[in-house]
Each structure stands twice: as C-alpha cells, then as structure tokens.
Amino acid sequence: PYAPEQTMLGRPVPPDRVRAAQVAEAAQVLRHLWSGERTTFDGEHFQLRAAHGFNRPEVPPPIVVGGWGPRMAGIAGRHADGFNTxxxxxxxxxxxxxxxxxxxxxxxxxxxxxxxxxxxLSEPYVRADGSARAALEQKGVDRLILLTTPPYYLEEIREAGRMLAT
Structure with missing residues (x-):
C-alpha cells in the first residue's frame, strides 16, 4: 500500500519494509480466500481463522503488484502473477x-x-507504430495501461482512441 493511500484512509503509515511484507502476505491471503475452502492463515500481518463463504473464481484473476523498486519486483515474482510500474x-x-x-x-x-x-495519453505510447511502444515490447512488457487524470478532456481521449485503432 502506497503511503498517500494509507494517509487518505486515515491509517498510520508503516515503514516501507513493513508495507512490502504486507503486500506479500496479502497475495497469499487472496489465494487462500479464492480456494473455495475453509482456510486458515497465520501471517505476521494478516490472520484467517476458518474463513469461508468467499466465491471461488472459476479462473482466479491475476494478482499484480505495483511498485517502484527491486524489492517490490521481487515480491511480485515470488508471491504474485505480475508486476506493474x-x-x-x-x-x-x-x-x-x-x-x-x-x-x-x-x-x-x-x-x-x-x-x-x-x-x-502521450503520443509515443498511443501510436501503435511508436518507438516507445516498441521499446516496451522489447523489454518484455505484456500490457500498457494508459492513464488520464482530471480534468478529463474528452477530445484528448477520443484522439488517443483513434490513434490506437489505426
């Protein structure tokens, strides 16, 4: 969990190492909950006691960990299905x-x-033939997520859609 998100929720912000450990445990907890069975988990940060009643996904969604450094990339590799940066x-x-x-x-x-x-939504990432997209593919990127922030300029979004469609 990012510190600004913790602050917005009125929660104390633990040190980076603690938050990283929480992310690793959270991925394990999700897998337990998605098992469809009564499950117990005894972690340092999260505990489950015969937890049940959660729908078992037919195909569990991938757990993707976001981060800005090698520690989170390693946690993602060990405990999750993907990494986002x-x-x-x-x-x-x-x-x-x-x-x-x-x-x-x-x-x-x-x-x-x-x-x-x-x-x-910058042109180098939106253009299908752009060098930025090609560079991402060469680095092994599977998915590019394009973001826009308020205020939302609809014409900018439409133009990005047109560029992506060509």
Missing part, C-alpha cells in the same frame, strides 16, 4: 528480470508472469 522507469528491464527470476525460483513458469506498465 511506470512505463518510463529507468530500471524497468532490471525489474522485469528480477520478477521473472523470482517467479521461476518459486516453481512457476517465468513466461506466465505478467509485466504491465502505465503511462499518460
């Missing part, structure tokens, strides 16, 4: 390598690991 992050290639290596070390296929990035 900024498209222009200078260490994106290193993060992908860390996450996929940790994913493989956990006994899972690194090719199944999902690497996603986010960027604004």
């Amino acid at each position: 900024q498209a222009g992050h200078p260490q994106l290639t290193a993060f992908a390598e860390i996450a996929r290596r940790e994913h493989a070390a956990s006994g899972r296929n690194p090719d199944d690991f999902l690497l996603t990035v986010f960027a604004g």
Whole structure:
C-alpha cells in the first residue's frame, strides 16, 4: 500500500519494509480466500481463522503488484502473477528480470508472469507504430495501461482512441 493511500484512509503509515511484507502476505491471503475452502492463515500481518463463504473464481484473476523498486519486483515474482510500474522507469528491464527470476525460483513458469506498465495519453505510447511502444515490447512488457487524470478532456481521449485503432 502506497503511503498517500494509507494517509487518505486515515491509517498510520508503516515503514516501507513493513508495507512490502504486507503486500506479500496479502497475495497469499487472496489465494487462500479464492480456494473455495475453509482456510486458515497465520501471517505476521494478516490472520484467517476458518474463513469461508468467499466465491471461488472459476479462473482466479491475476494478482499484480505495483511498485517502484527491486524489492517490490521481487515480491511480485515470488508471491504474485505480475508486476506493474511506470512505463518510463529507468530500471524497468532490471525489474522485469528480477520478477521473472523470482517467479521461476518459486516453481512457476517465468513466461506466465505478467509485466504491465502505465503511462499518460502521450503520443509515443498511443501510436501503435511508436518507438516507445516498441521499446516496451522489447523489454518484455505484456500490457500498457494508459492513464488520464482530471480534468478529463474528452477530445484528448477520443484522439488517443483513434490513434490506437489505426
């Protein structure tokens, strides 16, 4: 959990290492809850006691961990199904390598690991033939998430849609 989100919710902001450990445990808790069985989990930050009643997804959604550094990339690789970070992050290639290596070390296929990035609606990312999109593909990015923030300019969004469609 990002510190600003914790603050907005009126929660204390634990140190980075504690928040990272919480993310790792949260991924494990989700898998327990999605099992469809009564489940118990005894973690440092989360506990479940014969928890049940949660719908078992036919296909569990991927757990994607967001982060800005190698520690979160490693946690994502070990405990999640994907990692999300900024498209222009200078260490994106290193993060992908860390996450996929940790994913493989956990006994899972690194090719199944999902690497996603986010960027604004800028032309280099919106154009299908843009060099920025090609560079992301070369770095192993599976999905580009385009963001816009308020105020929402509908014409800008429409233009991005037109560029993406061509």
